[in-house]
Amino acid sequence: MTTSKPVHRVKPAAPTQRSPRTWSTYPLWFFVPVLVLFVVFFAVPTFSSFYFSLTRWSLFDSTFIGFGNFVQFFKNPQLYTSFIHTLIYAAVTSGSKIVLGFLLALLLTSPVIGKGYLRAVVFFPVLLSTIGVGILFKSLLDPFHGIVNAALGVLHLPQPGWFTDPALALLTVAGVDIWKGVGIATLIFMAGIVAIPGEYFEAARIDGATPAQQVRLITMPLARNATVTVIILSLIGGLRSFDIIWATTGGGPGFTSDVLASVIYKQYQAGFYGLSTAGNVVLFTLVTVLMVPLSYLLNRKQVEV
């Protein structure tokens, strides 16, 4: 411990001083292509969806009905449960991704054997198609023919219906989501941890800090940037989550793993285009209302540190 390993001589992060504004050397019209793409593929669809959410829309024609769709959307009998499921799902997935991601990042930035291999293993699920992951886990966790329950049966353990038991379905899907998404969180944490100047740890070691103290007093506060990023990204992802749920349970059994996005998709499937657009506007608003203040709060505290 006393022998000095080559320490990363990372310069302390540059203070947030800004150089006086210099005018771009490129003319303004260089932005036009991007602006056109933004308007055509983002601004126009977004604002037209606000309009269509106020109509009864059959794809062939649309009738303006004011806030009728929103009234109908909030009367949906599955809305309340799906809202609760959305919050549970977002909290469970983002909470686990933060904790697991941080622990994995600590492990993978420490001098552990086979670090490169382990990093690849942790990141690999991120690269897979979500629908593919859904189908894979649906077959692995099949209650009667899946390999997981077959293994549990050999060990004389209970064989739960992972995706088919109403009490388990939502948490199982959250588990698959965590398996798939924790690699991104780990990557962000690793970037944050690696960026912490090595001198701090060196000084702490000389002062006799235990590894646990180093993590708590140096790594955690100084990786705060990364933590904030992971919290915000994974919460937004959790609130909007749809594909993995659709691929594994379709919101079932019954409605026990339905979230807002799957309720909206089912309305689209049923041909209620105006209604499902209204649902998307509600989801957009929900994510904004939760995330903008949270992001503000987290980033403000960060300046105080």
Add this chain to the structure above:
Amino acid sequence: MTLSSAHVTATVAANPVTISVLAGGNDPAKTKFATALATAFMKANPSVTVKVETRPGGTEGDNLIKTRLATRSMNDVFIYNSGSLLQALQPDNQLVDQSGQPWAKRVTPEFRQAAGTARGLYGAPVSSSFYGGIMYNKKVYAKLGLRVPKTWNEFISNNQKVKAAGLTPVLVSYGDTWTSQLLVLADFANVSRQAPDWAAKYTANQAKYVNPPALAGFTHTAEIYSKQLMNKDYASLTFVNALKALATGQAAHYPMLTVVIGNVMQSNPAQVNDIGYFAVPSDSGTPRATVWEADAAYIPKSTTGEKLKAAEAFVAFINSRTGCDIQNSSGTVAGPYSISTCKVPANAPALVKDELKYQASKQTGLALEYVSPIKGPNLEKILIQVGSGISTAQVGAGLYDQDVVQQAQQLGLPGW
């Protein structure tokens, strides 16, 4: 055959023309059927080239078809459901009226109603009609000395005997969620027998599933669960595997649509004729079979000129003698035909003969989707809740009554 194809050739222009046909789905049976039709048609009409395209089934297919029609990019001929799904396409505005075609006189009145509106007939029948009810294994019935039940109580007592013999009484396959609906949907002919104006009242927001007689489908679904008369892997069993279990005699009953007999022909050809059909038993003891009308071939208004002529000839060809032969040989005969030119072949699956008995004794009624535009999107999920003991029949029926409000309001129906 020569006569009809000569007639067809005469109506198609001499200039070479290419039309595109959208098959009724993308499963092997539907693709094979459309391709066989196209090949035979091109042989009879060398000036016409027919390109076959496939599409997803289910709601993905519904949305694809609506999008293509709305953007005027629909294929020249497309095969799609009749009934309420057709009505959602606004046929009067979107499709070519075919009521003047020679074949139009030969369709049954039920099909005329299912594939048209007051202003026109838009589709020609494709494949046979089919029934909903209970598919059962005749060998199991013979072995256990059971009789086809007429009342629900007889059905339950048959099931208890099957269970005592160590077999699965009723197959439940929630691995494919749509299969959860059959005890409700296939009971509709019994509902309309007791209350002939039920569908009209339902459309006008005056009849509800939460009340008898319509509630029966929900209580039956709950009863199968509460008496534990289903397979233990009910939550994840898929319908293809359920059919295999039925065909091989591991199970006695499967509430289903008889159209799936085509799948049994693929998976268990030797056992096709072990499978029979009976209508959902009713409390009255005089059950009626619920009929689903044939799919139909439609022509969008965006098809015009030479292509329209070729498309009309192709649609007429489907129910020509060659067309009927292709329909019979492609293994999709699951019930009586909806047009008088096609006949059920002598070698049709055994369950078709069971269906024809109901037709002969006039104990049939149309499924709800042909007499009302209202079908809530969540029926299958609600019935899984009822059929897995998550909620009671009464609660499930109440939820479904709430669910259809969305549909009725989106359709802009009066009284909602």
